[in-house]
Amino acid sequence: MKIMNPPETNDPLDALLREQDKYIEDNGFTARVVAALPRRRRAWLRPALLLGAVAIGSVLAVLWLPWGDLPVLDLSALLSLDSQMLMPWVLVLSVMAALVWGTISALEWED
Amino acid sequence: MSFTDADLIARVLSREDHNAFGELVRRYQSPVRGFLARMTRGDAHLADDLAQETFLKAWQKLQTYRGGARFSTWLFGIAVNEFRMAGRRRKELAWEEVDESSMEPVEPAAARDNHLRLDLTEALKLLNSNERAAVVLCCQNGLSHEEAAQVLDCPLGTVKTNILRGKEKLRRRLAIAYENYESA
Numbered sequence: 079m080k081i082m083n084p085p086e087t088n089d090p091l092d093a094l095l096r097e098q099d100k101y102i103e104d105n106g107f108t109a110r111v112v113a114a115l116p117r118r119r120r121a122w123l124r125p126a127l128l129l130g131a132v133a134i135g136s137v138l139a140v141l142w143l144p145w146g147d148l149p150v151l152d153l154s155a156l157l158s159l160d161s162q163m164l165m166p167w168v169l170v171l172s173v174m175a176a177l178v179w180g181t182i183s184a185l186e187w188e189d
Numbered sequence: 190m191s192f193t194d195a196d197l198i199a200r201v202l203s204r205e206d207h208n209a210f211g212e213l214v215r216r217y218q219s220p221v222r223g224f225l226a227r228m229t230r231g232d233a234h235l236a237d238d239l240a241q242e243t244f245l246k247a248w249q250k251l252q253t254y255r256g257g258a259r260f261s262t263w264l265f266g267i268a269v270n271e272f273r274m275a276g277r278r279r280k281e282l283a284w285e286e287v288d289e290s291s292m293e294p295v296e297p298a299a300a301r302d303n304h305l306r307l308d309l310t311e312a313l314k315l316l317n318s319n320e321r322a323a324v325v326l327c328c329q330n331g332l333s334h335e336e337a338a339q340v341l342d343c344p345l346g347t348v349k350t351n352i353l354r355g356k357e358k359l360r361r362r363l364a365i366a367y368e369n370y371e372s373a
Binding site for chain 1: 309331
């Protein structure tokens with residue numbers, strides 16, 4: 079079976095190369111491949127599990143993170159590098175980044 | 190009634206239809222096995238093993254085929270990867286540089302006689318794997334340079350260079366006066 083359009087060319091070497099491209103008889107090859115087919119992996123399973131984990135993580139984040147106690151950040155607080163001011167924000171931002179990363183990974187999953 | 194590739198792929202994805210996949214294998218076994226036979230320098234047994242692996246990978250990864258490229262182009266991409274992996278295991282298959290000393294032109298008379306086809310088969314074996322892959326994909330299987338670049342996962346310019354170099358080596362090896370070939 080010739081599956082593609084040969085390039086338009088007058089090069090005799092191209093003609094010779096195409097001439098050599100002979101059809102190979104199946105001779106049981108297809109049957110061997112089909113007999114060896116494994117069960118297909120369920121492509122949706124892993125991203126679905128990842129999305130589930132993200133959903134659970136989101137619920138836990140809403141419940142457990144100290145949303146009401148977050149200190150107000152201004153420029154002087156940022157510049158002071160005061161860990162008591164910054165750590166709650168670092169924690170919140172880390173959790174949010176992990177959740178966003180998990181969501182993107184699940185949506186772009188390719189097996 | 191004949192199904193299109195897209196119909197068959199849809200059946201495989203939705204119903205895990207072995208018969209539909211078998212039809213795809215039947216359609217493309219010849220070009221894939223032929224390509225791999227060239228890449229393995231005529232080792233038909235190894236080529237068939239790699240071709241079988243290629244189709245099994247295609248079965249496993251079919252949901253990643255987006256339909257942007259032709260199915261055959263996608264299959265050739267898997268076949269190239271299988272060949273490269275085999276090359277890592279078997280030294281003689283590596284993407285080696287050709288030994289220029291083996292490229293001495295043969296006697297012109299030998300190229301003109303009816304062994305021309307045999308000479309071409311042997312000459313192809315002397316190209317390095319990059320050149321051979323580019324020449325076989327584009328000049329034998331009719332892929333465009335862009336498709337070959339996609340299959341070989343390399344820049345378009347590299348494909349063009351490999352084709353030019355490969356064909357130049359073939360011409361030198363065959364030592365053909367093309368007018369003679371055309372008149373033969």
